[in-house]
Amino acid sequence: MINILIVDDNPNNVIMLESALERDDIREYSTTSPKEALQMCTDHSIDIALIDVNMPELSGYDLLQAIKQDPLTSGIMVVLITGYSMSTPDVVKGLSLGAVDYLFKPLDLHVTIAKVDSIIKLILQRREISNKNQQLVEYQKQLLEAVSMAEQSRLAKENFFANMSHELRTPLNAILGLINIFETSKLDNEQMKILSMLSYSSKLLLGLVNDILDISKIDAGKVKITKTETDLTKLLNDICDLTRPLAESKGLVLTCSVNSDIPEVIMADTLRLNQILINLITNAIKFTSRGSIKLVVSISEIQDSQVLLSFSVSDTGIGIPNELLGQIFDRYEKLDNTIEDSFGSTGLGLSIVKKLTDLKGGKLNVESIVGEGTTFTFTNWYKIRHVNKAADEITKETSTVQPFRNIALLLADDDQINRFVISQMLSNWNIQVDEAENGLDAFNKVKFKKYDIILMDIHMPVMNGIETTRMIRNESSELNKSIPIVAFSASIMEKDREEGRAVGIDAYIQKPIEPADLYAQISSLLVLDRLGERNKFVDKSS
Incomplete structure (x- = not known):
């Protein structure tokens, strides 16, 4: 509805305009008193005012x-009504004061109605824009609320994973530490075999914990690719040695083949490459009941000082139907509940492989035949x-662990078993x-005592590592x-690192x-401390 006010000291003109503009979408108000008109503008939310120029009083x-x-009436669209004798300066004066148009007497009602209709269209458009703006403001408010909720959810998720990491990695650190102590003891072959199985099972559990945490890190965009010199043959042999016991426990044969022309050392993110291959191999072992698993590494292409390597993991397992191949990289995707329950799967391994592959700029393909393998x-x-072999040999010789001399260390940890394990290691x-x-x-x-170095857990009762x-x-x-001061924890969040830098923690190491x-x-911190160069934050936790 459009509210129109007619102001003219001549009642006949008012009646004529009221009659001409009478219709369902217009509500009319009129007065012969210009002083009364101003109050009517406020009281009735006038949209258009038709005002005679020459009136007594005002x-x-x-x-x-x-x-x-x-401010309450400044948005009213005002049309001035005047006679033909009006001069140009007077017309300009009205427009300068804010009038949108003029009607000239004697009034042509067709022109009057057309001008009013034109102004009504402008008002309706302005209302529509105003409504859209209000909707936009509301959408922005809802968006900000959604972003705030998402941020709260992200922080809650991050805290959950941090707490879960701490709770799981703390006992794992103790278990792996005790295994490390036993490995240095005198054990017979049967005991060594049992210890090896215990070590593998613990590392497998640690891998599962890392898988869960890695998904969180990847989703948050916190996983970065760091390339270092990597002895590829050694890395692959270590991976196969680590996963072979699981294959043999199922009666499977795991073979690793590396072409002789593979470069001795490449620049790679060793940790992420290790994660990709271990996940692929353990996944193959899970879904293979008999036969073999093969890891083959070969060169696909060489360009200048770069090489395109192909890592292939094949199994003789149950295989995957073609129509389901597109789903296997989806997190938690269950291809067949009965099969998944029989073989055991978290649904995380292949999702992590795909995400890490994309992050590294690589390509991942899968081929499978049901009943024959994947x-x-x-x-x-x-x-x-290109490695200088002579220099490499010197490095290996100097990297041998040597006992420290006259070093006093303070170990702060609320877990008694962890203190025992780390103390034995340090002793x-x-x-x-x-x-x-x-x-x-x-x-x-x-x-009360001067120490050469402090090892300090971040999460402790009474007073945590940051405050200490x-x-x-x-x-x-x-x-x-x-x-x-070296800080360590089963879970080190970014805020821990930032707070650590602020208070003066020199380095971080993550459990296990x-x-x-x-x-x-x-060794590094003690040397730098003696040289007076201990001024860089070191992070061994990622």
């Missing part, structure tokens, strides 16, 4: 100016690294170890403020702790 110009100056082929370009390197069961205990020990480090850096004596990584970290 001219049409004055009324127009008053309407435009009031072949997954992963291809990717790698830069060839084997001739390191004197003091233990603290929480952050406050660690801080109190630092006040802050207190050591700020409240200890000058002698102890600069102690190298690899002895070689821990030894290298301690």
